[in-house]
Amino acid sequence: MREFKCPHCGSENIQKCEVIYMSGTVSHTSTTTFGKYEATTEGQAATDLAQAVAPPAKMETSWVAGLIFGGLAYLFGIDSFLAGLVLGAIALVFFKGSIDAEKYNNEIYPKEYERWRNTYICHRCGNQFLLK
Numbered sequence: 001m002r003e004f005k006c007p008h009c010g011s012e013n014i015q016k017c018e019v020i021y022m023s024g025t026v027s028h029t030s031t032t033t034f035g036k037y038e039a040t041t042e043g044q045a046a047t048d049l050a051q052a053v054a055p056p057a058k059m060e061t062s063w064v065a066g067l068i069f070g071g072l073a074y075l076f077g078i079d080s081f082l083a084g085l086v087l088g089a090i091a092l093v094f095f096k097g098s099i100d101a102e103k104y105n106n107e108i109y110p111k112e113y114e115r116w117r118n119t120y121i122c123h124r125c126g127n128q129f130l131l132k
């Protein structure tokens, strides 16, 4: 049987990060009125503790930015080889970044997420650990 206690201080007052995160994150909608205009903002607010145990984030891809710069490189490249080269290089940076991000999201992120799902936090000493 596995022991449900902190490996650092031995306290049994431990909790799964996932549970803290879920219970500490609240969705909210707020409406602000400016005269006859109304603006609604929606979002998620997290308590400090929930923020501290937030799951790993997926990396952003920038395929769209790459395509835009690729398109610009093509357009401006007709008139100016240098402009085409510079814009093309920027597009390549975005594509390369997106490939790396996809690779991280597909290969590393699932493992990180799984690891996070098994991570506990100790309410006595604040230690975060994996329960085996």
Ligand SMILES: [Zn+2]
Residues within 6 Å of the ligand: 006, 007, 008, 009, 010, 011, 122, 123, 124, 125, 126, 127
């Ligand atoms: Zn502890």
